[in-house]
Amino acid sequence: MALAVVLLFGGLEAFAQVLRKPTFMDYIRTYEAEARRQMSRHAIPASITLAQGLIETGAGTSTLARDHNNHFGIKCHSTWSGKRTYRRDDNPNDCFRSYPSAKDSYDDHSQFLKARRYQRLFALRYDDYRGWAKGLQLCGYATNKGYANMLIKVIEDYELYAFDRGEYPTWYSGRPVPARRPAEAQRSYDRPMRPSYISYGLLYVLADQNDTYERIAADMGISAKKLAKYNDTPEDYPLNEGDVVYLEPKNKEASARYTTYTVRVGDSMHDISQRYGIRLDRLYKLNNKDADYAPEEGDVLRLR
Numbered sequence: 001m002a003l004a005v006v007l008l009f010g011g012l013e014a015f016a017q018v019l020r021k022p023t024f025m026d027y028i029r030t031y032e033a034e035a036r037r038q039m040s041r042h043a044i045p046a047s048i049t050l051a052q053g054l055i056e057t058g059a060g061t062s063t064l065a066r067d068h069n070n071h072f073g074i075k076c077h078s079t080w081s082g083k084r085t086y087r088r089d090d091n092p093n094d095c096f097r098s099y100p101s102a103k104d105s106y107d108d109h110s111q112f113l114k115a116r117r118y119q120r121l122f123a124l125r126y127d128d129y130r131g132w133a134k135g136l137q138l139c140g141y142a143t144n145k146g147y148a149n150m151l152i153k154v155i156e157d158y159e160l161y162a163f164d165r166g167e168y169p170t171w172y173s174g175r176p177v178p179a180r181r182p183a184e185a186q187r188s189y190d191r192p193m194r195p196s197y198i199s200y201g202l203l204y205v206l207a208d209q210n211d212t213y214e215r216i217a218a219d220m221g222i223s224a225k226k227l228a229k230y231n232d233t234p235e236d237y238p239l240n241e242g243d244v245v246y247l248e249p250k251n252k253e254a255s256a257r258y259t260t261y262t263v264r265v266g267d268s269m270h271d272i273s274q275r276y277g278i279r280l281d282r283l284y285k286l287n288n289k290d291a292d293y294a295p296e297e298g299d300v301l302r303l304r
Helices: 002-009 022-042 046-057 063-068 102-113 116-123 129-138 147-157 213-220 224-230 269-275 280-286
Strands: 084-087 094-097 197-199 202-206 244-246 260-262 300-302
Touching: 022 046, 022 102, 046 063, 046 102, 046 129, 046 147, 063 084, 063 094, 102 116, 116 129, 129 147, 129 202, 202 213, 213 224, 224 244, 244 269, 269 280, 280 300
Parallel strands: none
Antiparallel strands: 084 094, 197 202, 202 244, 260 300
């Protein structure tokens, strides 16, 4: 899937120049009803489905889409018993699924996302397209590191989020669609899920009372070892209710509007790194401090 994205758009910089292309708008008009149907049945945002289809197929122009109705770059994997086609992707002769129709591809895409690997996404709101985009990348849907940003850009450039709300984009000529909230009853999981959020571009959860990394790992499908690493703590670190637990590596510096921080009573370097989503080692390095440095009230620390 990642190679197709690079070949079609030449990387994130080239893709950023694509604005309201007629081929993209035609694709959206053709498949928005199917994307909304999938949202109603499976609680997958229509905006995400359409954006993935647009990116993976180059708005329906890829050979995989034209000749084999594969709109999402889904590979065969061991469970696939249908028709197959072979293309160069991550490997010279990768196996991709071939479908009788585009509808079959959309149906299979929804089933594909309901696999255990992606179950954490369904803890997000059906209209949280940014969370879904980040989550898809985190779960490894595509190897391109800019995949989440590409999805978000397509959704926002073409106002695909309107479909999640039961509306049409402002550029779309057509009657408004009736709002339909996805059926919660059709969601079924084999383990409990918990809400996840995004801050500073990072996906995270809030710790429950008496929570542990092991419990969060079981709920979210991430190893406890990785959670501890992402949050700069040992695996047996005691979590307090409401603690932020990042589900991916933190940033190297704070976002642009946060340049410095004045230390308050009780602050630790770890507290500050969690508050602003900065890797702890980077926070020390930004301020030329050793690991044994303990901040004192009034100290001014650089965040970027």
